[in-house]
Amino acid sequence: MPRRSCLSVPGSSERFLEKAPAVPADMTFFDLEDSVAPAEKVAAREKVVRAIRGLVWDDRVLCVRVNGWDTRWTYGDVIEVVSAAGERLDEVMLPKVESPAEVVALDLLLTQVELNCDLPAGHVGVEAQIETARGLINVEEICAASPRLEAVIFGPADFAASTQMPVLTGGVQVPEYPGDHAHYVFAKILMAGRANGLQVIDGPYLKIRELDAFRDFCQRTRVLGYDGKWALHPDQVAVLNEMFSPTQEQFDRACAILDAYKDATEGEHKGAVMFGDEMIDEASRKMALKFVSRGERAGLKRSEG
Ligand code: GLV
Numbered sequence: 001m002p003r004r005s006c007l008s009v010p011g012s013s014e015r016f017l018e019k020a021p022a023v024p025a026d027m028t029f030f031d032l033e034d035s036v037a038p039a040e041k042v043a044a045r046e047k048v049v050r051a052i053r054g055l056v057w058d059d060r061v062l063c064v065r066v067n068g069w070d071t072r073w074t075y076g077d078v079i080e081v082v083s084a085a086g087e088r089l090d091e092v093m094l095p096k097v098e099s100p101a102e103v104v105a106l107d108l109l110l111t112q113v114e115l116n117c118d119l120p121a122g123h124v125g126v127e128a129q130i131e132t133a134r135g136l137i138n139v140e141e142i143c144a145a146s147p148r149l150e151a152v153i154f155g156p157a158d159f160a161a162s163t164q165m166p167v168l169t170g171g172v173q174v175p176e177y178p179g180d181h182a183h184y185v186f187a188k189i190l191m192a193g194r195a196n197g198l199q200v201i202d203g204p205y206l207k208i209r210e211l212d213a214f215r216d217f218c219q220r221t222r223v224l225g226y227d228g229k230w231a232l233h234p235d236q237v238a239v240l241n242e243m244f245s246p247t248q249e250q251f252d253r254a255c256a257i258l259d260a261y262k263d264a265t266e267g268e269h270k271g272a273v274m275f276g277d278e279m280i281d282e283a284s285r286k287m288a289l290k291f292v293s294r295g296e297r298a299g300l301k302r303s304e305g
């Protein structure tokens with residue numbers, strides 16, 4: 001499933017929950033964590049259950065972000081929401097993951113909920129948020145902690161707090177820094193995710209009115225190979241769906257590379273062949289396949305002729 005745009009919806013807001021199905025995000029997640037005030041945490045569970053069951057969703061990924069294991073709400077969030085709405089729920093997002101044991105604990109809890117609710121074993125997937133210094137240090141073990149894991153996500157706001165960066169807004173450009181201040185983090189999370197077959201997602205961009213700056217910032221993780229990024233507002237969703245899809249030109253070129261490579265290997269029994277003015281081989285096929293599968297997921301069709 002594509003996750004180019006992952007829309008965050010506060011679980012305590014009936015108004016935002018009701019609007020969410022009309023926003024064309026690849027993934028919608030209902031937040032029980034940091035966008036919900038402590039006094040609303042418990043009541044939000046029921047609102048999220050009602051939204052999942054009662055509203056009309058297409059085939060997008062539906063996820064609930066529970067509170068982290070360092071709070072008192074995690075097990076209640078999982079048991080209440082997954083028991084009542086587990087059938088349509090694709091996954092649970094665990095924030096502030098610092099060790100593989102936290103993922104294993106969630107996996108075990110989900111196994112029991114699935115048994116009690118007649119859900120197929122392994123039905124509910126897990127997404128892990130990396131947003132602390134300790135989480136980043138352990139990201140390789142975290143990404144390998146459970147077969148339920150589907151995606152790993154960077155959380156820039158909590159990460160800035162955890163590492164004591166001298167900024168007051170996380171996940172935006174830092175012009176004083178000569179380069180990309182988050183490059184090491186982006187690259188490290190990407191390697192850990194890909195080594196374990198996970199999708200890799202960038203987190204929120206908090207200046208929601210600055211769409212040009214948002215588009216510019218998306219390039220950092222898009223170019224590295226991330227699958228998508230969070231959206232905090234419907235306007236960000238449209239930008240993400242475009243930014244994290246191949247262009248028609250890239251899609252057509254990737255299809256042409258696959259054809260040329262197939263002709264070369266199957267017709268002429270050659271492993272490497274010229275494609276225009278460049279050499280292509282098996283590695284080119286693998287690169288092209290990724291463009292084609294992402295393009296097809298985005299609904300692209302090969303141009304005629
Ligand atoms: C997201 O949860 C973040 O902390 O950036």
Ligand code: MG
Nearest residue numbers: 034131155158
């Ligand atoms: Mg966070």
